[in-house]
Amino acid sequence: MKALIDWLDSRTGVRDLVHEALYERIPGGSRWRYVWGSTLVFAFVTQVITGVFLWMCYSPSAQTAWESVYFIQYQMSGGWLLRGLHHFMAQAMVVLMALHLMQVVIDGAYRAPREVNFWLGLILMQIVLGLSLTGYLLPWDQKGYWATRVATNLLSIVPLVGPQLQQLVVGGADYGHLTLTRFFALHAGVLPGLLVFFLIIHVALFRRHGICTKKPERCPEMSFWPDQVLKDAVACLAVLIVVLLLVVHPLNLFMSSGGAGHAVSPLGAELGAPADSSNQYAAARPEWYFLFLFQFLKLFEGWGEQGELLGAIVIPGAVMAALFLMPLIGRWNLGHRFNIGLLFILLAGIGWLTTAAVNEDYRAKWTSDTFAEVAQVVAEIGTDPEKIASHFGNDTEKIQQFTTQLAAYEKYTKSKDYLQAVKGAEREAERIVTLASSPERIPPTGAITLLRDDPKTQGPRLFALNCASCHTFTPAASGTEEPAPAKRSTAADLAGFASRPWIAGLLNPEKIAGPEYFGNTAHREGEMAGFVKETLAGWPAEEVQNAVMALSAEAKLKSQAAADQTDAARIEAGRKLIADGDRCASCHKFHEAGELGSAPDLTDYGSREWLTGMIDDPRHKRFYREANDRMPAFAEFPHDPAKNMLSARTIALIVDWLRGEWYEPAADEPAEAKAPVEPSAAEKPAADQPPVAAPAEAAPAAGK
Amino acid sequence: MANPPPPQPFGKPSLPAGKPGGPTGKSSATSPPSSPAARRGFMVETSAVVIGGIVGLVPALSGLAVFLDPLRRKSSAEKLLRVTTLDALPDDGIPRQFAVIAEHVDAWNRSLEPVGAVYLRRNKGEATPQCLTATCPHAGCFVNYDAPTNSFKCPCHNSTFTVDGQIIEPSPSPRAMDTMECEVKDQEILVKFQNYYTGKTEKVVKE
Incomplete structure (x- = not known):
């Protein structure tokens, strides 16, 4: 062994090198306050190691960046740990840098002859901040995308060259593939290269000038090895333990900006929903x-x-x-x-x-105050100063008091909006992981397609945008956003449409003319309302329930599949009632019975095809004809789609959402990243539904 | 160094001038090329620098050309885009948000994609709507319409705007919300969708 070392030493001078590295003089002995530089080197080395391994799995493009990070985080063994280490060590590095800077300034270690080394340290600090700024974008999730947009937009205000500078950094006029390739090249190539370059000079100069000792010296001179090395190693271990705790502890909820936390897995770094330039993200921080x-x-x-x-x-x-x-x-x-x-x-x-x-x-x-009083005044009179003045009878003191409260209230609502946006983002992140973990996996067009084609995500938004000016939807479904409730509904509430509880309500004499059904429409005093109140009220409850089950079975709702199977006999009895020419079929068509013309077709009532047709054109002879009350035809021209108000795809998303048809992992599926399945609107009847809801609720469990 | 020795004009005196080859060439870096040896040395140095420069410059310049390429790229979003139909926008003065779908070119990909969003608003009896971009002119966040106060609010830095898009002071935003050209053709609302630089007092189109 010695011969081998001798041989090597004679050719490389390795002994001198090791000696040089380990036997640096430390006047006054080893101290804990000298560890910060070493912990920073340790943090950087950790970043290089974890970074290189992440690099082996990462693919920088707008269609693959999020997808590859998702794969690392949720599918690759130990991926969460690798990513978590890289993520939290980056944050530890910023803290350690601040501590190192504090120690250098307090000890006056910037004084001659160490000025240049101090400047090198500041340059290194800029590089590290640059690394974290560029790294933030690489997962290509909503948070990183929008925060980076804001950061790069600030570049454009640099005098003279701002816009060009921004375009160079972004890699074009819009954010996309080339933004990612550029940021990645900076993050994994240019900046680490510069960092290593300056770090070598930084350490070399540090060795040249020796350590800046703290006076008075407490001990005799020692060498770096082994006392100081042990102290440095212990400090590095402490840093590593803190980082590991952050990786596995829910405490990192507080560390990650936006506080969005971990949608699905409580382990490792957060991953939001994939970046979407057209989807507002109010929680960008x-x-x-x-x-x-x-x-x-x-x-x-x-x-x-x-x-x-x-x-x-x-x-x-x-x-x-x-x-x-x-x-x-x-x-x-x-x-x-x-x-x-x-x-x-x-x-x-x-x-x-x-x-x-x-x-x-x-x-x-953090506050228990909900500002109910102020909110009420604002809802009544708005925030116009003149109106506020007259509201308080021009009493200056009261106005003053109210204005102060109003300011606090506005801050409160802003914070509430932020928290809600965070929650929405969390839900979306959770949903996309559920979708991406399905057996279908992610299509080549990227994960964003999964979200855009997901009724559970898009339904509430599209409903709020296109339907909620007339229709209400209570209880709000568990989608990303709750549809804004119509100020005053002018049409039926569509939550749980065509489900047993919904139809039971429609056939309930006390409810049909209420606001949940025909109450605010032209049908309030119509024939159907009259029939329900006068004739149907006289039917035996059993028969009404059979009819409800039969009609609801036409919709073939996913949530009722088991119930429909269990109640096949009662459904058959109900179908006979509906098809009876003296009962429903006297006005409605129902399969072979009855005729079109006076009332909507009950064949396949509430099915995907029926509902699509109704939204396409409610004035069609299958539906309401001229009795249609104000509902627009959203896709009147099947052969000229450009003329339609809504595309077929949009309508399909709304229909599927109303029917509760979207992907959920099966309960027994061993999904690595299974999200808690919230009950869909259709499965969640309002508390005041009639008893007919009971078998529908009990059946799915029994059927399994 | 009170009395510096007189400058030596031709290389080191120990080496006889005119002797070819050897280390002489190197030492005459600063001397004018008047002797053959110095001239040769100067030529060697110049050639070394020039050739060294060329071999370094070619890869650097070819890289630079590609690096600067984004400067000549234009935003793909600048044509008149169909946003919605006139029927979908009642003339009640309430702004409604619409997604703008456009041909989106991202380097090697082309797709039809939502590129942004606008608020359209039509007052009673107005034929052509007013069109505001939903991007905050301050730092580029998405502005929300707040129905109770009938105003626009930015969730990021608290900029607020009236329903016309005018600034409500105090506001971090340097300008009002950006309006965009909008026309109605065959009952369809078309918008000239553009992105603007944020943080500037004037509205400047991003090309």
Whole structure:
């Protein structure tokens, strides 16, 4: 062994090298306060190792970035740990950098002859921040996408070259493939390369000047090995333990910006829904250590373009310049104290701004006040100062008091909106993982297609946009957004349409003319309402229930499949009642019985095809003809789709959502990332539904 | 160095001038090329620098050309796009949000995709709607319509706008919401959808 080392040493000088590395002099002995530099090197090495392995699985393009990160996180063994380590070590690195900077400034280690090394340290800090900024975009999820949009938009306000600079960074006029390839090249190539380059000089200069010892020296001189190495190793271990705890602990809910947390898996780093330029994301926030800059920008409200420039570029630039000048300022008598003062003022400012940003977002969660009174006044008279003045009889004191309350209320509602957006984002992230984990997997067009074609996600949005100005939908389904309730419904409530409870309500003499059904329509006093109130009220309850089951079975709802099978005999009896020429079929057509012309066709009532036809054109002879009450024909021209108000795809999404038809993993499917299945609207009857709902509810469980 | 020695004009004195080859060439870096050896040395140095420069520049410049390519790319979203039908927008003065679907070109991909969203609003009796982009002119977030106060609110930095898109002070936004050209043709609403630079007092189109 010795011969081998001798041989190697004679050709490489390896002994001197090792000696040089390990036997650095440390006057005054090893100390805990010298560990920060080593922990930073450790953090960087961790990032290189985990980064290279992530690189082997990552694919930077708009159609594959999220998808490959999803695969790492949820499908590859240990992927969550690798990604979690990389994610949280990056955050630890920022904290360690701040501690290292504090230690250097407090110890005055920037003074001659170490000025250049101090400047190198600041350059390294910029590179690390650049790494975290570029890394934030790479998963191509909603949060990273929108936060990066805001960050790169700020570039465009740089005087003279701003727009060109932005276009170069973004890789074109729009965000897409080339944004990702560029950010990835920066993140995995250019910036780490620069970092290694400057780090080598930084460490070499550190060795050249020796350690800047803390006076008074407590012990005799020691060498780096083994005492200081042990202290450094223990510190690195502590860093690693903290990072591992963050990876496996739900505490990281608080660390990840936006607080969105982990939609599906409580382990590792968060992954939001895939980026979508057309889907608003109100919860976009930068990483927590950039929150102070985000908040700082808000201070320049009403300053216009100059304010942006000042807040985003000039002042942060000036602060960096002040840091660079520290070694020169430190030469004066009080310079060192000034530097320490400046550092603490900066840290306090950053702390204050970060707290303010978090408080603005989370205040609604932390207060028990719901501002009910103010909300009521605002709902009544709005926020117009004149109206407020007259509301309080021009009493200055009351107006003053109300204005203060109003300001607090507005902050409260903003925070509430934010929290709701976070919740929506969480739900969407959960949903996309459910969809991506289905046996169908992700199509080559990317995961975004899964979300855009998912009735559970799109239904509530499309309903809110196209249907909710007349129809209500209560209880709101478990989609991403609740459809805004119509101010005053002018048409039937469509929650659970064609389900047993819904039809039972329609055939309930007390309900048919109520707001949930025909109450606010032209059919309020119509023949059907009259029939239900006068004739149907006289039917035996058993028969009504059979008819309800039979009609509901026409819809072939997924949620009732088991119940329909169990109740086959009663459904058959109900079908005979409906087909009876003296009963339903006297007005309605039902399969072979009855005729079209006076009332909607009951054949396949509520089925996918029936509902699509009804939305396409309610004036069609199969439906309401001229008795149609204000409902528009959303797809009147089957042969000229461009003329239609809604595309066939949009209508299909709404229909499937109303019918509760969307992908859910089977209960016994061993999905790695199974989301809790919320009951669909159709399965969730309102509390006041008639007893007929009971068998429908009990049956699916029994049928399994 | 109170009395510096007189400058030596021709390389190191220890080496006889005119002796060809050897290390002489290197040492005459700063000397004018008046002797054959110095001239040769100068030629060697210049050639080394030029050739070294060329071999380095060719890959660097070819890379730079590709790197700067995005500067000549234009946004794919700038034509008149069909947004919705006139029937879908009642003339009640309430803004409604519509997705704008456009041909979307992302480097090597072309697809029909929602590229953004607009708010359309039609006052009583108006034939042509007013069109506002849903992107906040401050930092590019998505602006929400708030029905109770009949105003637009940005969830990111608290910019608020009237239903016409005008700024409600104080606001971090440097300008009002961006309006876009809008026309009605055959009962269809067409919008000239564009992206604008955010954070500027003037509305500048992103090309």
